[in-house]
Amino acid sequence: MxxxxxxxxxxxxxxxxxxxxxxxxxxxxxxxxxxxxxxxxxxxxxxxxxxxxxxxxxxxxxxxxxxxxAGQPTDFTPPLHLTGSDFQLAVWHELLTIAAGQTATYRQIAMSIARRKGVRSMSAQAVGNAVGRNPISIIIPCHRILGTDGSLRGYAGGLERKEWLLRHEGIALPLAPRE
CATH class of the missing domain: 3.30.160.70 (Methylated DNA-protein cysteine methyltransferase domain)
Structure with a gap:
């Protein structure tokens, strides 16, 4: 084969x-x-x-x-062809619900997926691993995900880019110490 x-x-x-x-x-x-x-x-x-x-x-x-x-609204999403595990796909689809200028935490994403799946809890660390493997930067906005304490945590493109993207979207920084 x-x-x-x-x-x-x-x-x-x-x-x-x-x-x-x-x-x-x-x-x-x-x-x-x-x-x-x-x-x-x-x-x-x-x-x-x-x-x-x-x-x-x-x-x-x-x-x-x-x-x-250019700072203009993006009122469409290009067609996406995502491949990954069911869990990764669930996380990446959840990221697509976070609007420009908004943020969420790994824990919030985990709780949202747990609710949808009808389970008591979900690992925020597992969510972090899936977020880190997001193949479509910016459009699937993994840069909008913060640590539970509001800190800027890992970004495959580098924390400087994550910080720039958040500022570009009008999010006031620093939110918390960088890690």
Whole structure:
């Protein structure tokens, strides 16, 4: 059986942002990745030989990023093609509910997912691990997640970028000591 990683066709393009170059990756179903160059988990899930192309998904993503960095409302989400465990997908979908200018904590996300699943509790640490593996930075707003004490905690793109994104969205910082 051939490895799917080698047979799936992915398309990439690059976006010059105020925070550095962003790689946009898509397949025919939707956006599969949005990574800052050099970030943790960069290119995870990307095929071995992606083609550089401006597909409709890439153009929509570029338009979304243009609006976002210009401080304009983003009233649409490019089509997403997320792959991950059921738990990761639940966390990433929960992140999509956090509006620009708002934040949540890992614990709040865990409690929300636990309520939806009808269980008593959920691990905030497990949520943190899923948040850290979010393949679509900014659009799936993992930068809006804070420690329970309001501190800026891990961000695959770097805490400086997380801080910049939060300030860009009008969130007053510092919220609490950085960790």
């Amino acid at each position: 051939e490895n799917q990683r080698n047979t799936t066709v992915h398309y990439v393009a690059y976006y010059s942002s105020p925070l550095g170059t962003i790689t946009m990756a898509a397949d025919k179903k939707g956006l599969i990745g949005l990574w800052f160059e050099g970030q943790k988990h960069y290119g995870r899930g990307l095929s071995d030989n992606p083609r550089q192309a401006e597909t409709p998904m890439i153009r929509q993503t570029r338009r979304w990023l243009d609006l976002y960095f």
